Amino acid sequence: MIAVPASAEKLSPADKAAYKRAFKHADKGNWKAAARAAAKAKHPLPAKALQWMRIGDNRTTLEFREIVAFIDANPHWPHQLKMQRRAEAEMNEKTPSEDIYGWFRTRKPLTGVGAFHLTRALLSDRRVAEAEAVARRAWVELNMNRRLETQFRKRYRKLLRPEDHIARLDRLLWDRRATSARRQLRRMSHDYQWLGLARIALMRREPGVDHAVSKVPKRLIGDPGLVYERIRWRRKNRLYDTAIELMQQAGEPRRAARKWWTERRILTRWLLRKDRVQEAYELVRGHGQSDGLPMAEREWLAGWIALRGLHRYVDSFEHFKRMFENVSYPVSKARAAYWAARAAEASGEIPISQQWYAVAARHVTSFYGQLAAAKLPETERPSFPPEPKTSANDRTAFANLELVRLVRMLGQMNLKGEVDPFVRQLARKAATPKEHALIADLAADLQRQDLAIHVAKRALREGVVLSRLGYPELGLPLKKVPDPAFVQALVRQESAFDPKAISRAGARGLMQLMPGTALRVARKLNIPYSRARLTRDPKYNVRIGRAYLLQMLEEYNGSPILALAAYNAGPARVNRWLKTLGNPNRSVEHAVDWIESIPFYETRNYVQRVLENFTVYRGRDIALSPSATIDQEPSAIVP
Numbered sequence: 001m002i003a004v005p006a007s008a009e010k011l012s013p014a015d016k017a018a019y020k021r022a023f024k025h026a027d028k029g030n031w032k033a034a035a036r037a038a039a040k041a042k043h044p045l046p047a048k049a050l051q052w053m054r055i056g057d058n059r060t061t062l063e064f065r066e067i068v069a070f071i072d073a074n075p076h077w078p079h080q081l082k083m084q085r086r087a088e089a090e091m092n093e094k095t096p097s098e099d100i101y102g103w104f105r106t107r108k109p110l111t112g113v114g115a116f117h118l119t120r121a122l123l124s125d126r127r128v129a130e131a132e133a134v135a136r137r138a139w140v141e142l143n144m145n146r147r148l149e150t151q152f153r154k155r156y157r158k159l160l161r162p163e164d165h166i167a168r169l170d171r172l173l174w175d176r177r178a179t180s181a182r183r184q185l186r187r188m189s190h191d192y193q194w195l196g197l198a199r200i201a202l203m204r205r206e207p208g209v210d211h212a213v214s215k216v217p218k219r220l221i222g223d224p225g226l227v228y229e230r231i232r233w234r235r236k237n238r239l240y241d242t243a244i245e246l247m248q249q250a251g252e253p254r255r256a257a258r259k260w261w262t263e264r265r266i267l268t269r270w271l272l273r274k275d276r277v278q279e280a281y282e283l284v285r286g287h288g289q290s291d292g293l294p295m296a297e298r299e300w301l302a303g304w305i306a307l308r309g310l311h312r313y314v315d316s317f318e319h320f321k322r323m324f325e326n327v328s329y330p331v332s333k334a335r336a337a338y339w340a341a342r343a344a345e346a347s348g349e350i351p352i353s354q355q356w357y358a359v360a361a362r363h364v365t366s367f368y369g370q371l372a373a374a375k376l377p378e379t380e381r382p383s384f385p386p387e388p389k390t391s392a393n394d395r396t397a398f399a400n401l402e403l404v405r406l407v408r409m410l411g412q413m414n415l416k417g418e419v420d421p422f423v424r425q426l427a428r429k430a431a432t433p434k435e436h437a438l439i440a441d442l443a444a445d446l447q448r449q450d451l452a453i454h455v456a457k458r459a460l461r462e463g464v465v466l467s468r469l470g471y472p473e474l475g476l477p478l479k480k481v482p483d484p485a486f487v488q489a490l491v492r493q494e495s496a497f498d499p500k501a502i503s504r505a506g507a508r509g510l511m512q513l514m515p516g517t518a519l520r521v522a523r524k525l526n527i528p529y530s531r532a533r534l535t536r537d538p539k540y541n542v543r544i545g546r547a548y549l550l551q552m553l554e555e556y557n558g559s560p561i562l563a564l565a566a567y568n569a570g571p572a573r574v575n576r577w578l579k580t581l582g583n584p585n586r587s588v589e590h591a592v593d594w595i596e597s598i599p600f601y602e603t604r605n606y607v608q609r610v611l612e613n614f615t616v617y618r619g620r621d622i623a624l625s626p627s628a629t630i631d632q633e634p635s636a637i638v639p
Contacts, residue, residue, distance in 0.1 A: 009405060011412055015041040020413050022046075026053050031060055045406050048074075049418075055083050064090040068103060076403065078425035081110065088114030097121040109134065112144035116152055119159070135159040140167040143175075149183060166192060173199050173225055174256050191217045195226060202229035209233060224253040231263050240270050244283065261294035268301060269599065273580060277309035285319075296332060299323035303339060308593060313347035324359075329461055334363035338372045342589075365465055367612040371592065385465050388433035398438045401426075411446045419446060427455045433464045440469035449497035471616050472497050474510070476542055482550050486560065487511075487542070489613030490549065490567070493606060499538045508534040511545025521548045559585050560614070561595060561607055568606045569598075 011019070022037035023046075031054055038047045054060050055067055056079060067087040071080065088111045091100065100121045109115035115138030122131035135156045144152060153160070165187055172181040178200050185196045194215040201212040216226065227250050234243035244267050253260060264284060271280035285302040303319030306312040317340055324336035341356035360372035361382050373381045390398075398404055403426055407419045426439045436459035443451035449472040456470025474491065478484040494512040495501040502508050506515065508531070513521075515531050521544045522529040533540040549567060556562035556574070561584050566574040577598065584594030598604045 009409075011041075011043055011046075011409055015043050015046075016413055019046045019409075020415070022050055023413070023415055023418065026050055029057060029059050031057070043409075045402070046409055046413075049406055049410070052077060052079075052083075055086055058086070058089075062086075062090055064092075064095055064099065068099075076425075076429065078421040085110050085114075088117075091117040093117075093120075097124060109138060109142070112138060112142045112148050112152065115142060116148065116155075119156055131156075132159045136161070136164050139164050140171060143177065143180065146183060149180075153187070169196055170225055173203070174259070176203060178203065191220060195220045195223055199226055199229050202226075202233045205233065205236065224250070224255060228253070228256070228259065228263070235263060235266060240267060243267060244271070244279075247283065257294045261297060265297065265301065268305075272305070272309070272597070273599075277305060281305045281310060296323050296327045296336075299326070300335065300339065303343065304596065307339070307343050307346060311346070313343050317343035317347070330363040330369070330463065331366045334360045334366040334369035334372065338368035341372065341375070365460065365467070365470075365612060365616055367608040370612060370615045371588070374588075384467050387466065387468055388437040388464065390434050390438060394434050395438065398435070404442060407442060407446070416446050416448060419443075419448065420451065423448070423451045424454065427458045430455075430459070433459070433462075436462070436464045437466060437469070440466050444469055444472070450495070450501070453492060453496045467616060471613065474538070474542065476539055478542075478546070482546065482553060483614075483618070485617035486614050487546055487549065488617050489610050490545075490564070491542075492613050493610045499541065500535045502535065509541035509545075510538055511541055511549075513541065513545055513548070517548060518544050521551070557585075560611065561585075561591055564607045564610050565598060565603055569600060569603045573600075573603075 018037050018041040022034045022041070025031070025034035025037060034050055034054075038050055041047065051070060052074075055062065055070060064087060067083060067090060071083050071087065084107065087103065088109065091113055095117060100117055104114075104118050109118055115134055119131045119135045119138070122128075122134065135152075136159065139152065139156075139160055165184070169181060169184045169188060169192060172178075172184060173196065181196055181200060185193050188196065194212075194217065198209070198212040198216050200206075201209045206212075213221075213226075213230065216223075220226070227246060231243045231246045231250070234240075234246065243263075247264060247267060250260075268280045268284045271277075271283065281302060284298055284305065299319045299322050303316040303323065306319060307316035320336050320340035320343055324333060324340060327333055327336060337356050337360035341353040341360060344350075344356060345353035354376070357372040357375045358380065360369050361376055363369035364373070364382055364384055399408075403422045407422050407426075410416070410418050410422075423439065423443050426442075427436070430436045430439055436455060440452045440455040440459070443449070443455055452469045452472060456466040459466055460470070471488075471492065474484075474488055474497070478487055491497055491510050494507075495510050497510065499510050501510070501512065503512060507513060508515065508518075513534055515534070518531075518534055519529045525544070525547055527543075530537075530540070534544075535541070549563065552563040552566045552571070553560075555571060556566065562574055562578075565577070581594055581597050582590075584591040595604060595607050598607070
């Protein structure tokens with residue numbers, strides 16, 4: 001571990017006791033009691049954290065100038081946008097124009113309240129053109145409650161044009177804010193009222209959608225938002241062919257690219273399941289996005305269909321190459337390069353394929369980078385990069401940072417749950433490999449492996465591999481079956497080693513067990529079942545989770561792919577996929593295709609992430625030596 005400087009400051013016992021009481025009151029929203037408790041302490045830094053927390057509590061009453069002063073003095077503290085929104089919320093009719101101008105000198109309004117008062121100030125100074133620009137942008141882009149909408153429109157209606165009302169309605173509907181959109185409809189012409197009602201009916205899958213669409217005037221029937229909702233409605237009602245017909249007619253709308261891509265992707269994959277490969281390729285290849293996730297995903301899917309379905313190797317290579325040139329994250333770079341290599345290999349361009357495999361293999365912790373490494377001669381496989389080394393001066397400078405000092409003080413008070421925003425802010429601002437390593441080590445010192453993993457994942461985006469701190473170990477005795485590396489790989493993906501993690505679906509603890517599943521497995525193990533122990537007792541959770549994972553492995557003849565897919569999506573779905581997709585265990589290439597054919601993105605991603613974790617855990621002890629290469633064999637994918 002990186003040593004903590006001996007000079008690291010410590011709170012006195014009296015300060016520690018006072019601040020523990022203060023934070024306890026603050027968590028309950030009792031700010032007067034928190035202030036009284038904090039007043040008994042001498043060290044000012046935790047008090048500053050309490051002030052920051054109070055700004056983030058919308059139940060409190062604060063002065064605009066107080067919030068502004070804190071933001072101006074602490075631009076490096078977390079939640080800057082949240083604090084800016086809070087500052088704007090405290091503006092009122094008495095806020096002086098000079099204060100408003102000072103605030104917005106380098107900022108645009110983030111809230112309707114802020115825009116309201118900036119417009120007021122501009123009009124009071126007869127800066128009408130500027131007021132128009134602020135009011136129109138706010139009306140179109142910002143959300144407002146009913147009361148503010150009424151005030152805004154009443155005071156500034158002369159600044160707003162009909163096209164601003166149309167644009168506001170359109171934006172609200174794209175954002176699926178149906179209640180606000182219904183209020184906006186009352187301000188629209190009859191034509192746009194019918195359009196809005198039809199979009200809402202489709203969006204909410206209300207009865208009588210055909211009647212609602214029939215009321216839309218002919219000149220608006222091609223509105224991109226309406227067409228999108230009709231496609232989505234048909235797809236959700238399993239009317240795939242007519243949804244595809246509409247998608248083909250829609251062209252390439254620029255608005256809401258991710259939403260359009262989601263529908264196009266689902267329809268394309270449905271065509272693939274129906275063996276309508278050429279249609280799938282035509283639907284996905286001719287896209288208008290020039291950058292971003294939709295562009296990258298569409299290039300990949302088009303390339304995969306061209307390669308594996310149509311055997312159009314040159315076309316597939318060009319798709320993967322374009323993807324590679326337009327992505328930046330290592331996992332995406334590795335994916336694009338691996339498939340470019342596969343396309344070149346299929347067309348007989350072996351030297352080119354080896355070059356692309358080498359490019360993919362640089363990304364040693366990624367699924368596709370590891371697969372690419374296995375395609376290279378052993379002497380050419382890349383090594384794990386060494387951990388960033390830090391000097392005593394580096395560690396001292398880091399320890400003296402205000403947020404680092406605060407995190408350590410919170411740790412001294414055993415307030416480890418309060419450190420999240422500060423560690424995450426440090427990670428966002430990290431600019432060097434050394435800083436990433438120091439921040440991850442700070443989280444690990446607090447026994448917050450989940451935060452250390454978060455830091456390591458952010459570092460990886462910058463090409464910094466933290467193979468020690470980013471891949472912690474359970475510290476529990478594990479049997480040889482299933483492989484301890486496999487168990488830890490799964491835990492890293494499921495809970496990031498947070499023993500108290502509870503998902504939105506209700507999965508609990510290190511191995512994210514659903515209570516019903518845990519109950520059934522506990523009965524098979526002949527041990528008492530306790531829902532509370534799933535998050536309170538790591539050993540208990542891992543014992544049950546290991547048993548369930550082993551059950552999945554045995555169910556699917558030791559196949560890691562099928563076991564992981566079943567762990568994530570359930571055995572019933574995996575059994576259906578086996579019928580439609582076949583068995584993945586014939587070869588590494590077939591296994592990779594099988595994974596990419598899983599209908600659910602979450603499960604596709606899950607299987608790949610656990611397998612890449614498995615490779616790191618399994619080979620790390622050897623790979624951490626500077627001369628070692630990745631231990632990647634096909635058995636990591638196919639038993």
